Amino acid sequence: MSVTEPISGNGSTTPVALTRKDFVSDQEVRWCPGCGDYSILAALQMMLPNINVPREDLVFISGIGCSSRFPYYMNTYGMHSIHGRAPAIATGVAVSRPDLHVWVIGGDGDMLSIGGNHLIHALRRNVNLKILMFNNRIYGLTKGQYSPTSEQGKITKSTPFGSIDHPFNPISVAIGAEASFVARTHDMDRKHMQEIFTRAHEHKGAAFVEVYQNCNVFNDGAFDAILRKDARPDMLIPLRHGEPIRWGAEGEHGVAVNQFGEPYVCRTVDVGVEHLLVHDEHRQDPTLAFALSRLSTGPSMPTPVGVFREIDRPIYEEELAGQLEESVKRAGPGDLATLISSGPTWTVA
Amino acid sequence: MAASDVDQGENVAVLDRVVIRFAGDSGDGMQLVGDRFTDLSASFGNDLATLPNYPAEIRAPAGTVAGVSSFQVHISDHDIVTPGDSPNVLVCMNPAALKANLADMTPGSTIIVNSDSFEERDLDKAKLDSNPLEDGSLDGFHLHQVPMTSLTKLATKKLDVKQRDAERSKNFFALGLICWMYTRPVGPMIEWIESQYAARPAIRDANLAAFRAGRNFGETAELFDHPYEVKPATLPPGKYRNIIGNLATAYGLLAASQQSGLPMVLASYPITPASDILHELSKHKNFGVKTVQAEDEIAAAAMAVGAAFTGQLAVTTTSGPGLDLKSEAIGLAVSLELPLVIVDVQRAGPSTGMPTKTEQADLLTAMYGRHGECPLPIVAAKSPSNCFDAAFEAARIALKYRTPVILLSDGYLANGAEPWLLPDLDELPDISVEFTTEMNASGPDGTPVFHPYKRDPETLARPWAIPGTPDLEHRIGGIEKHDGDGNISYQPENHERMVRLRQAKVDGIANDIPGVELDEDDGAELLVLGWGSTWGAIKAGVRRVRIGGQRVSRAHLTHLSPMPADLGEVLARYPKVLIPEMNTGQLALLIRGKYLVDARSYTIVSGIPFKAAAMESRILEEIAR
CATH class of the missing domain: 3.40.920.10 (Pyruvate-ferredoxin oxidoreductase, PFOR, domain III)
Incomplete structure (x- = not known):
């Protein structure tokens, strides 16, 4: 089934109208019924036809875990790799072929535990990867051990007396690594997911998206306190660039900044709308974005969703390609015969 | 002069x-x-x-x-x-x-x-x-x-x-x-x-x-x-330069990139004594080489796997501790059947060991150091200048058979120097590969489809269809794949078939490599069999023995996996076989196991290469036995 047609003359291809169906592979989806992964998959398959990228130029790389089965269900190029290493493998793909659109899929265990190192380094290098981290705060595929985002005190198979690990805040980790795009969305809001995934695609550089995802088998309801339909108005803090941070049915909640420059949750009426913090995604300094990520220490408190940060930074693979071009300009294309006979040589007759 | x-x-x-x-x-x-x-x-x-x-x-x-x-x-x-x-x-x-x-x-x-x-x-x-x-x-x-x-x-x-x-x-x-x-x-x-x-x-x-x-x-x-x-030596005619092993390895990889027409991507993490290969290749960006200093050894191997997926000549260089860390990613490359060159410049172990001292003790790690049945080809350089040929050969095999290949060098070769008769680059073989661009199978309803694990009947290599190729979108992964279509499969008979196919692919390379390097002495009862960097010391020891009037034959392996097709027959001709190694007998274990030969070991693990005099006396001892 061809979804592209060549433009005569230059051999390049242009996408014809693609639909969600074009991104559905022939493989049967095998997540547990009711898993949040289904809605994330659907959101992405619905969003991709809108971005005008030929299917063959999309590459999905995943690690290990439930969410990492994702590439099998996408009718694009894909690799289901090894635990934690997807950001590194994807870096290899992107460095080799900056023309491709590379997405990385993994869970909280995959990306923040065994693969934490690769995640932060991909972010600091600003490789043009779109990294979706499905956070369900549990190990699903290994049947229910606590994860690096599980709350302290959590009782699981490996923590019968409660977890004593302090959890990561994934958004804080990403901002701490100076990621150029950091956002959060959740599996209960397909429209919001599509909006954020589109923003991630449009961003030039590494994009980190935390997707709150319900594991209805091993950690059911982990986000209920904020994601229940009736809880959302009071518990989700929508971040919108250029607008005061304000939510609630009547806009009664807000975020202001105290005398130390720290944002805090307040009642709009107490400080006045004009004193609410106006969200600026493009601040070069990550400090305020980091502080916003600290407003909530877990999904039991009002939690920001949306884009925390989007800034321009040089893209790793473009810089590298630039060095190659520069090198050819300076020294000419490499000549191996000249290179190997450089330095002192002698001839035996 | x-x-x-x-x-x-x-x-x-x-x-x-x-x-x-x-x-x-x-x-x-x-x-x-x-x-x-x-x-x-x-x-x-x-x-x-x-x-x-x-x-x-x-x-x-x-x-x-x-x-x-x-x-x-x-x-x-x-x-x-x-x-x-x-x-x-x-x-x-x-x-x-x-x-x-x-x-x-x-x-x-x-x-x-x-x-x-x-x-x-x-x-x-x-x-x-x-x-x-x-x-x-x-x-x-x-x-x-x-x-x-x-x-x-x-x-x-x-x-x-x-x-x-x-x-x-x-x-x-x-x-x-x-x-x-x-x-x-x-x-x-x-x-x-x-x-x-x-x-x-x-x-x-x-x-x-x-x-x-x-x-x-x-x-x-x-x-x-x-x-x-x-006085100057009478060496074969030609143009010479002095070269150390790490430099020769870097040049061999560059030659492979040119002769394959594939840009090289090298992802490495600094480690003694391999870092100089990274340093050297980082200088030659005008050859189209992309080098990445990864955050760790695992990432380096993983990046190389990613590069291989997109159709590059993918390389990662390391030493023993790094090889340990890369093993899972190498196993992935075995399962994905993607070409990848892993250079292991061996050093004295275990653990940190003696980073600047030489040893040949990673042979069994290269051979078996991954979980599951995980075979791959292994090439070992025998002298500093031979690192050029060995690196080229490793890349040739990797590309042709779509497999990771481990190239074993060591600290002695890496930093040791010798004159190098400059090769005529035009004489190097063409090792280019053809990417797959067309569907290669039919679906159940007869429509053309792409099967990523449909093998070349001769090499058993699978097609290499790179991202960006329209209509051949496919998914690969570390989970066992169904023979042919590459879909996930847990069927017992399919796994049995795939394990044996992966092994058969590596074994078949024996038909595509030269016979064992042989230096036979008429009437000799003893064969000295070496591999890798002991080549010089064994050759010198054998030369001394012969000057002393005794008869001894010599064989040398630069392909360790698979071994040359004629090795068994050569071994069978000799009542005595001596295997000198800078480890405690790793090749000897393989030879005894594979060929049922009563091979004796001569081993040192001092971090310093064999000496010709000691080699001579050990050979004489073995002849007298």
């Missing part, structure tokens, strides 16, 4: 070969001096082999035995294959260097010491109770005491250079003296100093003055009867 350049009068004794070792503190510049002497001798036309030996610490406490660094160079007028057993001349810059190296010297050989550095304080640092220059421990050696520090200071006195900097030039004094002793050409050395230190005129002038002073000292001091000459 013009003969007049080395004219040092009539009273020159001619030697057919000489082994010189420069030894001093890590900060004394012994590696530099050794490198220079090697380059001079190479361009003079000698055959040569070198053995650098230095501590892992950048600057161990000065003057201690732990901080001793040495460089041995063997030059000759004939074909040689080892850096030599025992030095004919040992240059010692301090007592610690003397203490650390004296055991390698045979009586009658020459020892030249910097007598300025044998003060009480220096002896204390070397933990010597008495002064070896005075206590008779050097009786039987030709000892020459040369106050190198003070003569260097004197020679640089009139220059605008700080005393401390002047003193540091004493290595060039030693080099000048040895250059006089062995009638090395002066011109190239002076040119080198002038260009190397052009930006620092004070240091340049001090080094030049020290070098000249050392040379003049030899000529006038009458300490030495006469200089020696080692």
